[in-house]
Amino acid sequence: MAGPPAAVARVRSAVRPGLATSAAPVLVAVSGGADSLALAAAVAFEAPRTGVRAGALTVDHGLQPGSAERAAATAALLSGLGLDPVRVLTVRVGPDGGPEAAARAARYAALARAATDLGARVALGHTLDDQAETVLLGLGRGSGPRSVAGMVDERPDGGVTWWRPLLGVRRETTRAACADQGLPVWEDPWNTDPAYTRARLRGEVLPLLEEVLGGGVAPALARTAAMLREDLDTLDALATAELSRLAGADGLPAEPLAALPAALRRRVLRGWLRGAGTPDLQAVHLTAVDALLTRWRGQGRVDLPGGAGVVRTSGRLVLSPPDPRGPRPGNAPDTREESRP
Structure with missing residues (x-):
């Protein structure tokens, strides 16, 4: 019997190890975009096979017309995939730090509260392309080696574990996985709005780097982040030992x-x-x-x-x-x- 399409299989393979190594329930954070939707479908398929309970969360920031209706439609889609529980989290976005940062802060706070209530970890749909953008942002802002080292696939913070199983998967793969499964993808207009720095990196800077350097820039940035992270982890461990010895x-x-x-x-x-x-x-x-x-x-x-x-x-x-x-x-x-x- 033929297996799933290649893109679907790739996303499922990415989530399988993390589900198999932890029995903790998983809540997938889903915006309705291709990355998080492909992740949700993969978790919904794989979780029952590992005995892990899997649900989903979608956040209504209230910043765009029709956001409540879109969140409700996303929640219905997630329930149809077999995820349970599925919750819509309505947040109030404050004025501090600009719209991107304020929305992110409100979103993560709501996700953390829901995960704590259910004793679950949160699965996020960040891909290799997101990793490359994060590295470039860190380089451009000069905010230190940890920011250039990018995101990690699993990070405990404030009592919640944030799980990013798709950091080795390209954005084009998640799009193909959604298309192969007939999943309706919502295109967030903020993702292409040049008023936002990350959108310009995505739409202008990375394509130019790909052209100038002959391709392969996003994977190269992700590899650089991984190597730097290894070095930083080693230095941090040595510093912890020295602090214990000297203090x-x-x-x-x-x-x-x-x-x-x-x-x-x-x-x-x-x-x-x-x-x-x-x-x-x-x-x-x-x-x-x-x-x-x-x-x-x-x-x-x-x-x-x-x-x-x-x-x-x-x-x-x-x-x-x-x-x-x-x-x-x-x-x-x-x-x-x-x-x-």
Whole structure:
């Protein structure tokens, strides 16, 4: 007997390992676009074969005319695939960070609440092409190596596991899978609106790179992200071990910490400061604390977000509590032109 079409088989093969290795229920986040719809169909087919309960979520952001009706139609389609439960999550999008960022924040918060209520992980339909766009965004914004390393296929965050099984699948494959199964795909106008940066990357920058470099750019960017992620994971593990070795109730010893390579030393400092509850730690703060080790000339306290600070005393870096008088002039780093670590 003939098997499914190649694109359908490819998407099903991508979700199968993740379903087989975890018994946790899965909720597929579905916008109605080809990527998430192909993922939902694959999970609906494979989940019963592995004994995993699978449902779906679709979010009504209320930002476009007819969004409620479209969400209801998507939910009906998902129920028809055999997914259960299927929920429509209605969110209110705030004004902060622009429409893309605000919609994303509202969406992920709603997905996390639903997943927590049902004790499930959330499956997201990001593809290899999305990965390539993410890498380019990270490069262009200079937001650090972690952003250039792209997305991971499984990431726990805030008590919810976010699962992205299609990071090795091309967008053209998900489109073909939907067509082969007769699934109606909704084309989000935001995805082609040049007012949005990611839409321009998708429609203008990546096609130009493909033309100039002779093709294969998206897979190459995804491979680069994977290799960089391996290196970063290794550095993070080494930094965790060094922090465990060096840290004590009385802070960090300056000399052995200063002797570490910069990439490792700064990770140790970042882990120490975040472990102490420093909020919104930025590169400029990390650089100022690092200077207490590498450019020591008797300087005073470095003020941190949240009001705490770091001082070097008796050969050690020590956290000091918030100063009730507030940051002292000249001690708080200027963050206006610095990027986050």
